[in-house]
Amino acid sequence: MLIRLESVQESPFRWEETVTVDAAEVDLPELNRLGPVSWQGEVSYADPDYFLTARYEYEQMLACGRCLKEVPSRVRGEIQLLLTLEAPNQSGEVALKEEELGCVQVDEEVEINQFLLEQLALNVPMTPRCGDDCQGLCSECGADLNEGPCGCDRTTVDPRWEALAGLKARLSRD
Ligand SMILES: [Zn+2]
Ligand SMILES: [Zn+2]
Known part of the structure; x- marks a missing residue:
């Protein structure tokens, strides 16, 4: 107008x-x-x-x-x-x-x-959420985890944390 x-x-x-x-x-x-x-x-x-x-x-x-x-x-x-x-x-x-x-x-x-x-x-928030407890998507298969477990094994540790854990273990041994 x-x-x-x-x-x-x-x-x-x-x-x-x-x-x-x-x-x-x-x-x-x-x-x-x-x-x-x-x-x-x-x-x-x-x-x-x-x-x-x-x-x-x-x-x-x-x-x-x-x-x-x-x-x-x-x-x-x-x-x-x-x-x-x-x-x-x-x-x-x-x-x-x-x-x-x-x-x-x-x-x-x-x-x-x-x-x-x-x-x-x-008025668009930076990170909209469908709810505080949103489980997100499975990083392996992309399934919506809010609808139940998808059966993927996601217990594998992020490689970056694995490296850090290794370093910590080595340091504590010295
Ligand atoms: Zn969501
Ligand atoms: Zn999955």
Whole structure:
């Protein structure tokens, strides 16, 4: 949605819509799919800047980092940004303060969906889990261990640990 800031000076621009976002646009491997994203908000004039507030809600399907099972989760959140047409003040402290306040430099015409996309990416956790006790996949045959043992012998020690154990044994003998 493209907004011309000048038109907001007269009266705030409000919207309420449901958008379909392809997970590929967010481009994170942990994100499988996104349900329809409903969001509503307002851009108002706060001389000389503009204030954007919005609320959003949607469902995201994540891939469990251990077993790859799809994990749905409902997300709700808010966006609050100060949009400014002026170049950011790059002198240290002031620039930092602006960043804390969620100040974004924009052009007279602003594509506001970019702010929503940013949020969608931020809401994808680093390592999604289907549950705290997820057993993951068998390292031998790839079976989902949450569905029961697969019969593989996985008692073999990681070769790196084997080497370390050997070293320890040698050291304790001396
Ligand atoms: Zn899992
Ligand atoms: Zn197995």
